[in-house]
Amino acid sequence: MLKYTFETNTQELKTWVDPNNGNLNIQIGDEVVNIPHETGMELIAVIRQKQVMFREVDRKRLSSWSKFMEMLSGDDKNNIWSSSLSDN
Template sequence: MLKYTFETNTHELKTWVDPNNGNLNIQIGDETVNIPHETGMELIAVIRQKQVMYREVDRKRLSSWSKFMEMISGDDKNNIWSSSVSEN
């Protein structure tokens, strides 16, 4: 059985697919919701799409941060802009 668990300081969310009927089950605390297969598949597709979008945004954020830090440190590999510190 495929089971995902997401935890925060105050909540725990568990999701799994029922192997008997393919329904998606979501449990938050003591409450469990059973979602029919068709609706569950749509939810999973949306969640996967959002994960891909989040990863892309995070990748771009990290890339932008790295480029910014390279520019500040003077290690810009593209030689677009660089800075240096000197004592006079």
């Protein structure tokens, strides 16, 4: 059985799949919630979709930041807005 545990200073969250019926179980402290297989699969699909979206947003954010820093430093050769300082 796969069991995942996430701990903070004050609480512990555990998740596992019941091997007998495929239901997803979530435990926070002493309270356990049993989520039916179909709902659990939908929940996992939504979480995966959100993870993909988050990674894409993070990738774009890092790319934009890198391009901005290149523009400021004058290293961006394809940018017509880049400027340079010269002693004339």
